[in-house]
Amino acid sequence: MDAGVHELTRWSAARLGHALAAREVSAAEVTTAHLERIAAVDDRVHAFLCVDAEGALAAAETVDAARARGDQLPLLAGVPVAVKDVLAQTGLPTTCGSRILRGWVPPYDATVVRRLRAAGMVLLGKTNMDEFAMGSSTEHSAYGPTHNPWDLDRIPGGSGGGSAAAVASWSAPLAIGTDTGGSIRQPAAVTGTVGVKPTYGAVSRYGLVALASSLDQAGPCARTVADAALLHAVIAGHDRLDSTSIDAPVPDVVAAARRGAEADLRGVRVGLVRELDGDGYAPGVRTRFTEAVEVLAGLGAEVVEVSCPHFPYALAAYYLILPSEASSNLARFDGMRFGLRDGDDGTHSAEEVMARSRAAGFGPEAKRRIMLGTYALSTGYYDAYYGQAQKVRTLVAADFAAAFAQVDVVVSPTTPTTAFRLGEKVDDPMAMYLSDIATIPANLAGIAAMSLPAGRAEEDGLPVGVQLMAPAMADDRLYRVGAALEAALVARWGHLLIEEAPAL
Amino acid sequence: MSTTDTSEELLAYDEATERYDPVLGLEVHVELSTATKMFCGCPTVFGAEPNTQVCPTCLGLPGSLPVVNAVAVESAIRIGLALNCSIASWCRFARKNYFYPDMPKDYQVSQYDEPIATDGWIDVPATMDGQAHTVRVPIERAHLEEDTGKSLHVGGVTGRIHGAAYSLVDYNRAGIPLVEIVTRPIEGAGRWAPEFARAYVATLRDLVAGLGVSDVRMEQGSLRADVNLSLRPYGQQALGIRSETKNVNSLRSVERAVRYEVRRQAARLERGQRVVQETRHFHEDTGVTTPGRSKEQAEDYRYFPEPDLVPLAPDPAWVERLRAGLPEPPATRRARLAAAWGISTLEMDAVVHAGAVDLVEQTVAAGATPVAARRWWLGELARRANESGVGLAELGITPGQVARVVALVESASLPDSLARQVVAGVLDGEGEPEQVVVARGLSVVSDAVELTRVVDEALAQAPDVVAKIRAGKVAAAGAIVGAVMKSTAGRADAARVRELVLQRCAGAS
Structure with missing residues (x-):
């Protein structure tokens, strides 16, 4: 094996960035190494829906040429990144994992994509996902599931299983995910990687094909907390094209991660959410989580229990708000202007063509949620469903506000279980929905949250994630505490958890 | 071109209004003349090539997002203030969900239970039974929304979507800001309901025109009226079942549509049939209305607050500045000018109908007598404008120039026949009135x-x-x-x- 090339895929984004800046390696070499890795493993992992070798190499050469001229470039210039196929990117199809968008090439870049390009990053391709980000396993992709690099018979989480698996399979050092109810954090947890859902409004949603507008948020997927911070800093910031984007300075997450790596949490108060504990969590998950909390205490953090009494209602509220917004957001997929069109043979009316296109283009989970949302918004039911759910949402936010009056961050397991087997829950929507029980409250409240590896469960040897949550626009706290925990655990393990994943 | 069902029985109008009391309701859509659309930066020029003024947002492409046009909000607030409405200190947009090919997102961003302006009124001058009245019309609300695209149904006989061979959609209009102004039920117009409906729309049009926020050209669709009408026996409090007539594209059509609906509904009630609550379409050519979609099984629009936008919370100080900057209401201004010029209401109406209020006012300000200023603008200049098919303001002569022609006439150095030649010279681009006199040798032989x-x-x-x-x-x-x-x-x-x-x-x- 040519250590020089293959080893590059094992480097962190930070290391790659410094080596590229020092011109120890070229962006073309780094890009080629990742393209080769994808070619070698992605037929089994299926993290990518589309790989843009040509575009990636061209971008890499542009960076190399600029560096050869002596231009000062951003740290991640020349570092590859994979983008979840829910973000519009010119030149490549954006499918959202749905048949209804097969072949649709957006005429514009999402703001996140524009910022990645502006930072000189190399866009490797688009990653697989549950259709329109609806799911927790990537099995609801119209283009086939993604497989967990730890065990190819298991799910990589969802909806952003492709982005997590790309990072976990060493196919990309970084990836962009989106998180509506846990779609960055749950895949990170079950693949032994790091995923961050920034504060709602911290990263522009312009060009992010909406599932639930009031919940969706793009964020970084990485193998280390420090790498996640570097990518977070590239994509966050106010965007006048997104009215819900926050016009305030982005907290210095990179500095926070650096400070956290000093592994000193004296003066930091950590809250254990009483309602996110208990019998619903697998033993291996509980054990690793308890250990992680002990590690935090060992680093000097003050650990206290906090109560969030309305969290038990969060899942139900979420499954009213999300389908309601989704039923409206997905209305535009009607075969009239773009995407799949069915029945346009001169014998059907426009209305029939719309209905047929939607019937043929949407998968079962999308249809299920469109029907749920249509019902919940109907006259006579609105107050009982959507209206009540919004009240629960307010109460969940109030629970967090009360907790953050006592503590700086709150912690919980990210998921109730480790990665389940492909096919295990695909026909049981309720079981699938419960995968997000711990991640949903942060979306409802719009706060910041991170998942990072806590170790492997004894019973199956699969990764377990620990979740950190911080107040809105205090994303830096996640990085400080996350980096400290990571540093302590890596010191104990002697390496990153992902290094323990079997070779593909 | 359209074939319309004219088989509906009608009752004679006088008979209808003797037995039934018409109640009006008007919903007027005003297209704002902002430079860009409601939620994106696309231009709003009327009559551009189809689908040339579009972007990801107004085409509803996946991932696109709306951003509120601040000028449109300002215009809506000014309309609300001019209609004596309360301006909401906090309100939201809502999505109105329904599927239609000319609506890019298959929902319309509108306002539902939180309109920006509520509870106002407008005084409408109306002549009823030969008497001049001013009737205060209650305004329920004025709210902001985006326009849809325009469908063109090709083939088929009706020009409507059913039966068409194919349809084309132009999205240039999609996303143009609209303000919808809704009245409360207007009672008491009696047999003058058709004329009153027309007077309301005309008054509203003048008011909006005076604000400078819309072209208010009904023939171009920048002001569109939906006419709701119901009948009830005289003395009954409860309202009857209403029809909602759309596609009413001129003041005359407003009047005709009401008249037709009164006769049609009265005939049904006389026969013991009920009026169906439905949308109807008015046909300019035949003057009849035909049924559109029935609202008996009311479409459920599943309104909910638009999550892609943040609430509007206009700063009260800004609203007060906008209020202070409102122009004089047209009715007040007209009364003031009529008094200053020493003319009757009827004579003032003639100036208004000629679209010459500003021009006459400016000509007087430039030194002409009101009589001479009116005579020129409503006489010779109106004739010339009519010949060239342009508005008076676009004719090519300024109020100042007209005032100088008047001065030349009044100093007795220029007889009327020559004055008309001077005006012709100015209109032909020969320069200022004095230059035309010299160049054309129009000075009077006074030697x-x-x-x-x-x-x-x-x-x-x-x-x-x-x-x-x-x-x-x-x-x-x-x-x-x-x-x-x-x-x-x-x-x-x-x-x-x-x-x-x-x-x-x-x-x-």
Whole structure:
């Protein structure tokens, strides 16, 4: 094996960035190494829906040429990144994992994509996902599931299983995910990687094909907390094209991660959410989580229990708000202007063509949620469903506000279980929905949250994630505490958890 | 071109209004004349090539997001203030969900239970039974929303989507800001309901035009009226079942649509049938309304707050500044000007209908008498504008220029016939009135010797006329005056010529 090339895929984004800046390696070499890795493993992992070798190499050469001229470039210039196929990117199809968008090439870049390009990053391709980000396993992709690099018979989480698996399979050092109810954090947890859902409004949603507008948020997927911070800093910031984007300075997450790596949490108060504990969590998950909390205490953090009494209602509220917004957001997929069109043979009316296109283009989970949302918004039911759910949402936010009056961050397991087997829950929507029980409250409240590896469960040897949550626009706290925990655990393990994943 | 069902039975109008009390409701959509659309930066020029003023947002492409046009919000607030509404201190947009090919997102961003302006009124001048009245119409709300695209259904006989061979959609209009102004039920117009509906729309149009926030051109669709009408027996409190007539594209059509609906609904009620709550379409060519979609099984729009936008919370101080900056209401202004110019309401109406209020006002301000200013703008200039098919303001002559022509006439140096030539010169781009006078040699022949010579010449040519004058037939002098005016190309003062003619005839006897 040519250590020089293959080893590059094992480097962190930070290391790659410094080596590229020092011109120890070229962006073309780094890009080629990742393209080769994808070619070698992605037929089994299926993290990518589309790989843009040509575009990636061209971008890499542009960076190399600029560096050869002596231009000062951003740290991640020349570092590859994979983008979840829910973000519009010119030149490549954006499918959202749905048949209804097969072949649709957006005429514009999402703001996140524009910022990645502006930072000189190399866009490797688009990653697989549950259709329109609806799911927790990537099995609801119209283009086939993604497989967990730890065990190819298991799910990589969802909806952003492709982005997590790309990072976990060493196919990309970084990836962009989106998180509506846990779609960055749950895949990170079950693949032994790091995923961050920034504060709602911290990263522009312009060009992010909406599932639930009031919940969706793009964020970084990485193998280390420090790498996640570097990518977070590239994509966050106010965007006048997104009215819900926050016009305030982005907290210095990179500095926070650096400070956290000093592994000193004296003066930091950590809250254990009483309602996110208990019998619903697998033993291996509980054990690793308890250990992680002990590690935090060992680093000097003050650990206290906090109560969030309305969290038990969060899942139900979420499954009213999300389908309601989704039923409206997905209305535009009607075969009239773009995407799949069915029945346009001169014998059907426009209305029939719309209905047929939607019937043929949407998968079962999308249809299920469109029907749920249509019902919940109907006259006579609105107050009982959507209206009540919004009240629960307010109460969940109030629970967090009360907790953050006592503590700086709150912690919980990210998921109730480790990665389940492909096919295990695909026909049981309720079981699938419960995968997000711990991640949903942060979306409802719009706060910041991170998942990072806590170790492997004894019973199956699969990764377990620990979740950190911080107040809105205090994303830096996640990085400080996350980096400290990571540093302590890596010191104990002697390496990153992902290094323990079997070779593909 | 449209085939319409004219088989509906109608009751004679007088009979209908003797038995039933019409109640009106008007929903007027005003397209704002902002430079860009409601939620994106696309231009809003009317009549551009189809689908050339579009972007990801107004095409509803996946991932696109709306951003509120602040000028549209300002315009909506000004309309609300001019309608004496309360302006919401906090309100949201809502999504109105329904599927239609010309609506890019298959939902319309509108306002539902939180409109930006509520509970206002507008005073509408109306003539009923020969009496001038001012009726205060209650305004329920004015709210902001985006327009849809425009469908063109090709083939088929109705021009509607059913039966069409294919349809084309132009999304240039999609996303243009609209303000929808909704009245509360208007009661008490009685048999004058058609005229009153028209007067309301005309008054509203003038009010909005005065704010400068819309072109309010009904023929271009920048002001569109939906006319709701119901009938009830006189004395009954409860409202009857209403029809909602769309596609009413002129003031005259507003009147005709109401009249038709009164007759149609009355005929149904007379026969013991019920009025169906439905949307109807008005047909300009035949003057009838035909049913659209029934609202009996009301479409459920599943309104909910638009999560892609943040709430509007206009700063109260800003709203007060907008209020202070409102122009004088058209009715108040008209009354003030009519008094200042010493004219009747009817005469003022003529100025308004000619679209000449501003022009006359500015001409007077530039020194002309109100009588002369009105006479020019409503006479010669209106005629010229009509000939060239342009508005008075676009005719190519300024109020200042008109005032100078008036001054030339009034200083007696320019007879009317010459003044018209001066105006023609200005309109033809020959420069200022004074320049036209010089260039066209339009100065009056006022030199007595010269004028006497011309008169003598004319007298010499017509000894028979001279004889008649001398015989006492003074009226015959007109022929000589005419000849002199002709030979001077109208540059003589006719009264002076006549004097001279009589003088010369008398002197030579």
